[in-house]
Amino acid sequence: MPSKQQLLVTRRLLLTGSLAATTLALASCTSKTGEGVASASASASEPAIPRTLRLAASAPPVSLDPALANDNESFRITRQVYETLISIDANTGSPIAGLAEAWTQSEDGLRYTFTLRRGVRFHDGSEFNAAAVVANFNRWVKLPKDLQLRSSQGFMHVFHHEKDIPKLPTEAELKLKLDKDTTATEEQQAAETQRLAELEKLKAIYAQDLFTGKSLGGSASYFAGVEATEPYVLTLKLRRPRAGLIEALTLPGMAIAAPDSLTGGPKSNPSEALLTAPSGTGPYKFVSNDQGTVNLELFADYWDKTKLSNNPNHPEAVVVSPIPSPYNRESALMAEEIDGFDMVSVDIMRTLVRNAKVVVQRDPFSVLYLGLDHRNEWLAKPEFRMAITHAVNRGRLADNLFLQGSKSAQSILPPAFGVPEPEGTLNHSSEKAKQLLADIEYKGEIIEFAYPLRVSRNYLPLPERTFAQLAEDLAAVGIRIKPRPIAWTDGYVDTVRSTEFNGMHLLGFSGGYRLEDDFISGILDAKEHEFGYTSKLLDSQVLVARSLPPGEERTAAMTAILATLNTDLPLVPLVFPISALAFNPNVTYYPSSPMLNESYLDVQMTNSPALSS
Structure with missing residues (x-):
């Protein structure tokens, strides 16, 4: 110990x-x-x-402004101080009335009308109403880009406001690229066939108008506008149907702050006051942060x-x-x-x-994963990433270092979603890992491996010991690593998502609402920075799946997304932990x-x- x-x-x-x-x-x-509260013998003057x-x-906490937070220790506090339009039923996880006591949705899925509660006040004494909600939306829309990157469960995560419609890949881009005297394996041929079939489906959808109306942000922004149609009635307009929008509005980054707190700061962050004096409608007021x-x-x-x-x-x-x-x-x-x-x-x-x-x-509603940065000379090789995946003993990791009931993960989506694992998932096999390394003539070149210090996350309660067990797995097949411990409070997440780091790293994601896109977007929206990974196919698949209602078609679309991740391997899912x-x-x-x-x-x-x- x-x-x-x-x-x-x-x-x-x-x-x-x-x-x-x-x-x-x-x-x-x-x-x-x-x-x-007080003993019977306490003096009346005390x-x-x-x-x-x-x-x-x-x-x-990293930030007391929920719109700029991306860690659960911050949200632990802000969930007490602030509230969202929609709340979560503690027993079922379903959306229930929050600051909005009722809502309706238009048939085309492009307009939501919220009836807001009366008699609600912010901690600064000001009144909660539709104008206050509009003020918060206006602030989120205008967030500077450097501030947008700080948030993982807020407006940008829900509406993808700065995103553009991804370009479809060409058939040539999806076909296998083999060395001159190399023959494709049966698995590689099956994956290529699947990718090309996915492209044909996407072409048919892309032939339609994907979004309607003018965008205030990127061409793939779902947000069309918000309006206070009456003092306590709010209308939210979308440019494309967004499945699970009501559930997404429960995210802590969608909390409503007192309007007077949203202005008065510097141009770089007019709402700077929220960092030191948060003001919401929640059951608890902020007193101090020492x-x-x-x-x-x-x-x-x-x-x-x-x-x-x-x-x-x-x-x-x-x-x-x-x-x-x-x-x-x-x-x-x-x-x-x-x-x-x-x-x-x-x-x-x-x-x-x-x-x-x-x-x-x-x-369990979180996932721990091992990030593999494609900008690294060796991690850029598909065979090397496959070798790492075969080397890691996920079952042993879950059994040894996580609470009983935690399960090894074969995808980034927890079992609660009911999305089956795609075919061809790579399982633990030291022999296969060694053979892959021999095929690409890996001779023990060192790969940097980052892990956090002085922190516990609900997806990573024992960072140092988790790193040690994974390092042992990698060493067993001949992969040499250089440990890079980084204190969580010294900017661990910023480091592994920067161009200055391009090795392996431990990180995870905790779900905020019960829809697959929360995990897909939460983990992959920063994929270019975190994993050095881009994919036109994946981006197009995610865009299309996001508007599909729950059902067989959506499940099939999610399975196809997981198959793309299995092929490209920007990360290795490790454990679905119980905390x-x-x-x-x-x-x-x-x-x-x-x-x-x-x-x-x-x-x-x-x-x-x-x-x-």
Whole structure:
């Protein structure tokens, strides 16, 4: 077991430092004390300690502006402060009323009308209405390109606003390119036949008008405009039907911010105020962010009074502190310095259960993958990428380093989507890997392999050990690697998506809504930067599939996309992980969600003994 690092957030800091300041401030503005808030012997002159949920996260939030965030530690906070037009049913994952209490869709799928809630206020006291929503859309449309790249679950991800219609490949581009005295294998011939058949299908669709009306962005933008037709009625117009739009509007990057926060900053980011003073309509108000430790307090004017009254044991204050090491998070829980933590790793699960801690699991809705950068001399060779795929023992990885129930991944789409694996998926075989390497005369040239440090992700709870096991698999077939550890907070994601890096890397994706395009676009929209990979065929397939309603035709289109990825191998899917949280007994209920849409207002708890005593 790795040695335990010094705790970043100490008991004294939590109980007498930033938390104490927060609780004193909250005492004067919290209307409900609830059970366990103050002892019976407390002096009347002493302020009551609000019921406080203290959580440990694996990293500090990167951005408190949800439109500019791309990490779940940021969304963990912004989901409490902000709300979206559409919410998610905690039991089924289906879309339900959020800030919009009802909506309708036109027959052609190009117009959506939303009826908005009345009586909702932002944390700055301003009124929520249709004009406020329009102001947010206008801000998203005008985001500078460097800011667009920061978001993975927002407007650009939903509407693909800056994208252009991809060109179809030619038949010549899809045919096999073999060396002079090389004969195509049966598998290669079958793949070529499949690609050419896909091209014919796409040609028929491309012969039609794919998009209607003028675009405010790229030629493949789905967004046609938004209008406040009445004070509490909003009309959203599309240029092409977009399957799953309502589900996509639940993404945390589509959160509605107070209009006054969207202006006043520099030209490079007029909404800069949201980075340090987020303002939404959510159940919790932002108080402070002290070196990554975020303090929240209950919003006294929150609109959903029914939800508040139905759960009288909700937290009145929240403190989320970054503790990168899973072993330090465990220690903090045992010492009652925190009430719970996320990213439970497999090697501490037994200790938690033995000590009667509450463990709450999430269903798998994320994927871990190994990125293969095509700009690298050796990774550019299809045979080398195939050898890596054969070398990796995905089943052993899932069994050894992930929670029980995690499954090895043969594609980037979790089993919940019901999309079958394409034929010809490469399985673990050291012998085949060695033969492929011999065929291309690989003689042990070194490939750089990046992995993150000082972080746990729900798709990667143990980065260092995951890297070590994969390095062992590669070494077993003769592939030599050079480790490149990079701290998550030192820009790990930016590094592996830059032109300065062109080796292998570990990364993953967590789904935000139940439609395949979330994973397809979330992983592949940055494929040129992350994998050095471009494909006219894949881009065309994705564009067409995005407008297909759920059913057999859509499933077949997704299977064809997976087949293209299997052939081109920009990445190797590794594991569909189960993630989990652990709590002390004072937390009696936590609303776990595969999409990580977890509102702390639904948490049921008594106050921590460390705070109550």
